[in-house]
Amino acid sequence: MAASLTRISYSSAFTFSASKTSVFSPLFASSIEVPTFSPLTVKPLCSTFAPHAAHAISFTTHATSIPASVLDTSTKTFHGLCYVVGDNIDTDQIIPAEYLTLVPSNPAEYEKLGSYALIGLPSSYATRFIEPNETKTKYSIVIGGANFGCGSSREHAPVALGAAGAKAVVAESYARIFFRNSVATGEVYPLESEARICEECKTGDMVTIELGESLLINHSTGKEYKLKSIGDAGPVIEAGGIFAYARKTGMIPSQSN
Amino acid sequence: MASSLASPSPTSSFIRNKKDLGFSAFPSTSQIAIQKCKKQISKKIVSVMAPQQSERKPATTGSVKTGMTMTEKILAKASEKPQLSPGDNVWVNVDILMTHDVCGPGSIGIFKKEFGQNAKWLNSLTVYYHSVLKVWDREKIVIIPDHYIFTSDERANRNVDILRDFCTEQNIKYFYDIKDLSNFKANPDYKGVCHVALAQEGHCRPGEVLLGTDSHTCTAGAFGQFATGIGNTDAGFVLGTGKLLLKVPPTLRFVMDGEMPPYLLAKDLILQIIGEISVAGATYKAMEFVGTTVESLNMEERMTLCNMVVEAGGKNGVVPADSTTFKYLEGKTSLPYEPVYSDAQASYLSEYRFDISKLEPLVAKPHSPDNRALARECKDVKIDRVYIGSCTGGKTEDFLAAAKVFLASGKKVKVPTFLVPATQKVWLDLYTLPVPGSGGKTCSQIFEEAGCDTPASPSCGACLGGPKDTYARMNEPKVCVSTTNRNFPGRMGHKEGQIYLASPYTAAASALTGYVTDPREFLQ
Numbered sequence: 001m002a003a004s005l006t007r008i009s010y011s012s013a014f015t016f017s018a019s020k021t022s023v024f025s026p027l028f029a030s031s032i033e034v035p036t037f038s039p040l041t042v043k044p045l046c047s048t049f050a051p052h053a054a055h056a057i058s059f060t061t062h063a064t065s066i067p068a069s070v071l072d073t074s075t076k077t078f079h080g081l082c083y084v085v086g087d088n089i090d091t092d093q094i095i096p097a098e099y100l101t102l103v104p105s106n107p108a109e110y111e112k113l114g115s116y117a118l119i120g121l122p123s124s125y126a127t128r129f130i131e132p133n134e135t136k137t138k139y140s141i142v143i144g145g146a147n148f149g150c151g152s153s154r155e156h157a158p159v160a161l162g163a164a165g166a167k168a169v170v171a172e173s174y175a176r177i178f179f180r181n182s183v184a185t186g187e188v189y190p191l192e193s194e195a196r197i198c199e200e201c202k203t204g205d206m207v208t209i210e211l212g213e214s215l216l217i218n219h220s221t222g223k224e225y226k227l228k229s230i231g232d233a234g235p236v237i238e239a240g241g242i243f244a245y246a247r248k249t250g251m252i253p254s255q256s257n
Numbered sequence: 258m259a260s261s262l263a264s265p266s267p268t269s270s271f272i273r274n275k276k277d278l279g280f281s282a283f284p285s286t287s288q289i290a291i292q293k294c295k296k297q298i299s300k301k302i303v304s305v306m307a308p309q310q311s312e313r314k315p316a317t318t319g320s321v322k323t324g325m326t327m328t329e330k331i332l333a334k335a336s337e338k339p340q341l342s343p344g345d346n347v348w349v350n351v352d353i354l355m356t357h358d359v360c361g362p363g364s365i366g367i368f369k370k371e372f373g374q375n376a377k378w379l380n381s382l383t384v385y386y387h388s389v390l391k392v393w394d395r396e397k398i399v400i401i402p403d404h405y406i407f408t409s410d411e412r413a414n415r416n417v418d419i420l421r422d423f424c425t426e427q428n429i430k431y432f433y434d435i436k437d438l439s440n441f442k443a444n445p446d447y448k449g450v451c452h453v454a455l456a457q458e459g460h461c462r463p464g465e466v467l468l469g470t471d472s473h474t475c476t477a478g479a480f481g482q483f484a485t486g487i488g489n490t491d492a493g494f495v496l497g498t499g500k501l502l503l504k505v506p507p508t509l510r511f512v513m514d515g516e517m518p519p520y521l522l523a524k525d526l527i528l529q530i531i532g533e534i535s536v537a538g539a540t541y542k543a544m545e546f547v548g549t550t551v552e553s554l555n556m557e558e559r560m561t562l563c564n565m566v567v568e569a570g571g572k573n574g575v576v577p578a579d580s581t582t583f584k585y586l587e588g589k590t591s592l593p594y595e596p597v598y599s600d601a602q603a604s605y606l607s608e609y610r611f612d613i614s615k616l617e618p619l620v621a622k623p624h625s626p627d628n629r630a631l632a633r634e635c636k637d638v639k640i641d642r643v644y645i646g647s648c649t650g651g652k653t654e655d656f657l658a659a660a661k662v663f664l665a666s667g668k669k670v671k672v673p674t675f676l677v678p679a680t681q682k683v684w685l686d687l688y689t690l691p692v693p694g695s696g697g698k699t700c701s702q703i704f705e706e707a708g709c710d711t712p713a714s715p716s717c718g719a720c721l722g723g724p725k726d727t728y729a730r731m732n733e734p735k736v737c738v739s740t741t742n743r744n745f746p747g748r749m750g751h752k753e754g755q756i757y758l759a760s761p762y763t764a765a766a767s768a769l770t771g772y773v774t775d776p777r778e779f780l781q
Contacts, residue, residue: 088536088625090745097721097748100359101405101412103419104489105366120747147537150570151743152721153472153486155363175570176541177472181488242494242502243371251348252372252498 076211078168078189080140082218083129084203085121087145091152091178093120095160104159104185111135113156114163118142127203129164136165141207142188144171145198149178155185162187168209170216170227172196183233184242191216192228200225324600326508328543328575331483331597335466343507343606351397352465352482354495357451358402360470360488362419367493368392392427393499399431399460400424401451406716407438410724414438431460441681441714449680449715452476452648456560457682459589463578463596468495472567473648473742479559480586481578481596486567506572507606508543508599509534513550515614520780522658523558524650524740524760526550527565528619529611532629540570542606545599550613551576556585557654564649565742568626618775620738621758624746632763635773641735643670643768644749645761646677646713647720650740653686655761660692660700662765663707666779671771674709675729677718684715709768722750738767 099116102109117137118129130137142161148171149157158181161169168189169182182190191209193216201207205220214227246252325333329341336347356364372390392398400420405413417435424432433454435447448454452473455461463481468474470492477484487501495501511530531538544566551559559576566574576582578596586594618632645651645659656678663670678684687700695703701712710729719729720741727750731737734753741749744756759767762776769779 090743092721092743092745092748097723098725098750101410101416101724103362103366103416105363105370120752122746122752147540147570150536151472151567151745153470153474153488154360155488155490173537173540175537176572177486177488181490184488184490242491245502246494246498251500 078141078209078211080167080207081138082141082143082201082203082205082207083118083127083137083139083166084143084198084201084205085118085125085145085148086198087172088147088150089121089144090150090175091154091157093122094118094149094157095154096120097152099160100154100156102156104156110159110163113160114165117160117164117166138165139203140165140167141209142166142169143193143198143201143207144169145196146172148172148174148190149182150175153177153181155181158182158185158187158190170197170209172198186241191230194226194228197225324602324604326510326543326545326603326605327481327577327597327599328483328508328545328573329505329603330599331464331466332503332505334464334595334597335483341505343505345505346502347505348500349466349503351468351495351499351501352462353397353399353455353460353467354492354499355399355401355451355455355460355467355469355471355474356492357400357404357469357471358406358413358416358420359404360492361400361423362416363489364470364492364496365419365423367490368496371493372497389426392429392496395428396430397499398427398429398496399433399451399455399458400429401433401448401454402435403449403451403454404717404721405723405727406435407441407714407728408724408726410726413724431458433458441684447681447715449678449683450648450651450717452560452564453652453679453683456480456556456585457589457680459586462586462590462592462594463582464594468492468501473564475566475571475574476560476564476648478563478566478574479556479576480582481576483573483575484563485573504541506541506543508545508603509539509571510545510547510605510608512608512610513546513548513613514610515550515612517550517553517613518616520618520762520775520777521613521616522655522760522762523554523561524565524758525616525619525763526611526613527562527568528621528626528629528758528760529616530609531565531569531621531627532619533609534569534627536568536625536627537570538627539566539572541572542570544569544571544574545605546574546576548611550611552579552581554581555654556581557652560652561649561655565626568742618760618763618777620763620773621744623744623755623757626743626758628744631775632759632766632773633775633777635757636775638757638773639736640672640738640757640767640771640773642672642729642731642737643674643764644677644719644729644737644739644741645675645764646679646718646729647739647741648679648717649720649742650761650764651677651679651683651715651718653683653690655740656683656687656700656704657690657692658761659765660695660703662762662769662776662779663703663709664692664695664698666707666766666769668769669706669708670768672768674704674707674765674768675719676704676709676712677720677729678712678715680715684712687712707769719749722748738764738773740764 102113115135166188170191170193179190182188201218205218208217216225247254333341335349402417433446433448435444437443461477461480465482467477467484468487472486474484474486563574577598620632622628622630691697713728719727731750731754734751736755738757738759740761744758746752766774766776766779
C-alpha cells in the first residue's frame with residue numbers, strides 16, 4: 001500500500017481471544033424463569049440451562065419450527081442435517097434488507113422472516129437453505145467460516161435462521177452484533193469450532209453437536225471436531241437471557257413473584 | 258418533579274421516582290436499586306437547577322492506578338466505577354437510545370412483552386405504579402424514521418405508524434416524524450438518516466453513551482463518545498431500564514499524521530484501515546483515531562471515519578473531542594457534557610501508524626469492504642452508475658466534495674448519477690450553500706449542470722436496497738461506484754450487482770468518465 005504502515009504491538013497486555021468471549025454476550029432464554037415470555041422471542045434451543053423447564057411451553061408452540069432436527073435435551077445435543085457456507089456471510093445474505101419490513105416480534109411476520117432465511121446467498125449456492133415453495137429448512141445446523149453474521153445490527157438475521165428451523169450455527173468466528181443477537185433472542189445457538197470445518201463438511205451431511213463434550217460429529221464422514229467453550233457469556237446463558245439475568249441479579253423486578 | 262426536591266426521605270422519594278419511572282426502577286431490596294434511586298433523585302434536582310451530568314463521578318478523579326483509554330473511561334463513568342479494564346462486563350447507564358423504522362417496531366414489541374408483565378404484577382401490589390407501561394426516560398429516546406420512507410410498501414408505511422403510536426403513547430420528546438410521503442418538505446419534523454440527524458440535532462455529546470438499533474450507530478464516536486449498535490432485544494431492555502450490560506472492549510489505536518492531500522477524504526482513510534486489518538480485524542474492539550490528520554478533519558469527516566469501524570468488525574470508533582467538536586456543538590445542545598481523553602499511560606491492544614500524505618485514493622472492490630485497491634488500479638472497470646448518499650457519504654461535506662470535482666472538470670457525467678442527501682438539512686444545504694470557488698453556485702446548480710439526477714428525498718435510500726420501489730435501488734445486475742458503506746452481495750438490491758465503495762471525490766470522478774477513476778484526474 002502506498003501509505004507507510006508501522007504496526008506496534010503491545011503484545012500481551014490483553015490477550016484474551018477477540019473472537020469468542022467478546023461482548024459480554026449470550027443470553028439464552030429458558031422458559032422456566034420467564035414463563036410469560038413469548039416463545040417467539042425467546043425460544044429455548046436447548047434446555048441444558050433449564051433442564052427442569054416446562055419444555056412444552058416453548059416446544060409445543062414452536063413445534064412447527066423443528067423439522068429435521070431432534071433435540072435431545074437430556075444429553076444436550078443438536079442433531080440433524082447441516083448447511084455449509086463460507087466466510088463473511090453477512091446479514092444482507094442471511095436476510096436481505098427488502099424483508100426487514102417484517103417485524104420479528106409479530107408472530108405471523110416471524111414465520112415469514114424464516115421463509116426468507118439465507119435467501120441472499122449468491123446463486124453459486126445451488127442447494128438452497130430453504131427449497132422453493134417451502135417455508136422451513138431441512139437443515140437444523142448451519143456451518144460457516146470466519147466472521148459469520150457481519151454487517152448490520154438487524155436482529156432479523158438470527159431470527160430468520162431460527163424461524164426457519166435452524167437450531168445452531170457453528171462458525172470459525174462471529175461478527176459481534178450477530179453473536180450477541182443470537183444469544184439475546186435465543187433463536188440460534190452460536191458455537192465456534194476450533195478447526196475450519198466449513199471446508200470439511202458438506203451441505204446435507206448428518207451431524208450431531210454434543211454440547212457437554214464440546215464436540216461436533218459428522219456422521220457422513222465419521223470425523224469429529226472440537227468446539228470452543230462459550231466463554232464468559234456463561235452466566236447470562238445460564239440465567240436464561242439478558243432479561244432473566246437482569247431479574248436474577250435484581251436489576252429489574254422479577255416477573256414471577 | 259419539583260416535589261422530589263422537597264422530599265427528604267429516601268423511601269418516599271424512591272416510591273415517587275418509581276411512579277415516575279414506571280418499570281425502569283429497580284427493586285428496593287437491591288443495592289443497585291438504591292443507587293439508581295439516588296441517581297434519579299439527584300437527576301430531578303439537577304434538571305431544575307444544574308447540569309444533568311454533574312451527579313456522575315468522573316472516572317478521572319481519585320486515585321487512578323492504571324491508565325485508561327477514552328473508551329474505557331466513558332464506560333467507567335457510565336457504570337459508576339473508578340476503573341475498568343478490557344473484558345470487564347458492566348451495566349452501563351445509557352445517555353441516548355436511538356431507534357428507527359426498521360428495528361423500532363421490533364424493539365417496542367420486546368419492551369412491551371417483557372415489561373408489560375411487570376406492569377400487571379406491580380399494579381396488583383402497589384398503587385404507586387401507573388397502569389401504563391412507561392419507558393425509562395422519554396427525553397433520552399430518539400426515534401428517527403429514515404430507512405424505508407418513500408415507498409408504497411404497506412408494511413414499511415405501517416412500521417412508521419407503529420413508531421408514531423408509540424411516541425404518542427410514551428410522549429417521546431424526540432420523534433422526527435413524517436406523514437406526508439409525497440413531499441418530504443411538508444414534514445418539518447422529518448430529518449432523514451438517523452446517524453447524521455443525531456449529530457445535526459445535537460444528540461451526540463462527548464463523554465456520553467449512545468446506543469442505537471443500527472450497526473452504524475458507531476458514527477457518533479466522532480464526538481468523543483461511546484456509540485455502538487445493538488439488536489432489538491437489547492434495545493427493548495434499554496427502553497425499560499436505561500441500562501445495558503456491556504463488555505469493555507480493548508482499544509486499537511490508529512495514529513494518522515501528515516497533511517491530508519487535497520484529493521483524499523476520510524473515506525479513503527477508513528478504506529485504507531479496513532483494507533489493512535480486514536473486515537474482522539477490529540471485532541469486539543474499540544478503534545481510536547488520533548494524530549494531526551484526524552485533528553485537521555471537520556466533524557462530518559470524522560463521522561465518516563467512525564461510521565465504517567463496524568465494517569472492520571469494530572464495536573465502536575472514537576475521536577477525541579477538541580475545539581472542532583465544541584464549535585460544532587455550539588447552539589446544537591444546551592446540555593452540559595464532559596469530554597474524556599485517553600491517559601498517556603493507557604494500554605492499547607496494538608497501535609497502527611499511517612503517513613497520510615503518502616496515501617492515494619482508494620476503493621473497496623466487490624464484495625467486501627476490505628477488498629482494497631487503488632482507484633487508479635481499477636481504471637478499466639466500466640461502471641453503470643454512481644450513487645452518492647447514506648450516513649457514510651451523504652452529508653453536506655460529501656456533496657460539496659463531489660461538486661468540487663464536477664466544478665473542476667466542467668464536464669457532464671457519463672453514467673446516471675444518483676444523489677440522496679442524508680437529511681433534510683443536507684438537502685437544504687445543497688440548494689443554499691455556495692460551493693467554494695464556484696462564484697456563488699450551489700451544489701444543486703453544479704449537479705444539474707453536470708447532468709446528475711435531481712437530489713432525491715432524504716433517507717437511507719438504496720444504500721441497503723430496501724423495498725423494490727426504492728429510489729436508485731439496483732434492480733438489475735449493474736456496476737456502481739458508491740459513497741456508501743457496504744458492498745456485500747445484494748446490498749443495494751441485486752445479488753449480482755457490483756459495488757465499488759469510494760470517496761465522494763472518486764465517485765464524482767468516476768461519474769465523469771464512466772470508469773472507476775482516480776479523482777486526481779480532475780483535481781490536480
